[in-house]
Amino acid sequence: MTTMFHTALICAALAASAGTAQAQTAVKMEGRCEKLVIAGLDITQNCKESLTNSVVGNRTSFDFAAWDGQTLSFAGSGAVQEATELTEQLQPINLVTPGQSSKEGIARSPAPAVGACRFSTPAPGKSAITCEATSQGKTYAGTFVTDAKPKEAPAKP
Secondary structure, three states: OHHHHHHHHHHHHHHHHOOOOOOEEEEEEEEEEEEEEEOOEEOHHHEOOEEEEEEEOOEEEEEEEEOOOEEEEEEEEHHHOEEEEOOEEEEEEEEEEEEEEEOOEEEEOOEEEEEEEEEEOOEOOEOEEEEEEEEOOEEEEEEEEEOOOOOOOOOOO
């Protein structure tokens, strides 16, 4: 999982620097959802144990999902990621997209937002992704901890 997370972050950086190229990458991470708030409503108890990090062109998103069909995406320009510490990145967020799936499909409601997602370099055991944003006076938040595992040492002959 550590390698996949590093790959997603590297792809985000490469896609951001690619200009008009429309590279597309998505990495699904397994782990534990610790918080999910959509438009001020805490639905953490319904949050799924997976998170998707997507990169399309120069945009990157972190996509949360709940067992009741609700979804929440935090998105921003991957070109403006900042390193806040040696092991932590800050992704400014300018769009939240809550959604609801039904028999007819998924209804999404993108809205301009102000916020950020923080994520750490995967460490043995876990890596955290925390997103918070405000849109139209409502709070959106998600916290996810991956099941990143340390690389196994090669077998000695």
